Amino acid sequence: MADNFKPPIKTRTTEELLNIVGSPKKWNRDALYLAKYELSNRNVDTSEIDKAIQLANKKEEEEILRKVNKSYQLSDFLLKPKKTLFELLFTWELKKDGYILKAKQQRTFRIKLIVVILFVYLIKFIQEN
Structure with missing residues (x-):
């Protein structure tokens, strides 16, 4: 060989x-x-x-x-906000990759983030009209 x-x-x-x-x-x-x-x-x-x-x-x-015990920390949002928000909103493989705790947090955060984003967008839309 x-x-x-x-x-x-x-x-x-x-x-x-x-x-x-x-x-x-x-x-x-x-x-x-x-x-x-x-x-x-x-x-x-x-x-x-x-x-x-x-x-x-x-x-x-x-x-x-x-990986199982890794979770989102406040420092993730302060030091790497774009990366963390992107991961929260668009990453679908956390559980499959072994990040069980992060996947649970993601489900909760994702819903809250989407609501906040929609609320801010709605406020801006109302202010423009």
């Missing part, structure tokens, strides 16, 4: 190879195979490979928990 990766799998450090083997969902099948083969050539103990897999699984679980 050709090693067409940049940098080539063979030239990567043992730690990088363990990261590849530990995160098979992030890498294609060929990279995974070449990393395992190279680790075997370097006589890396299987316990180290198992540790790398456990560490990657733990990081993935922590990332899932971080």
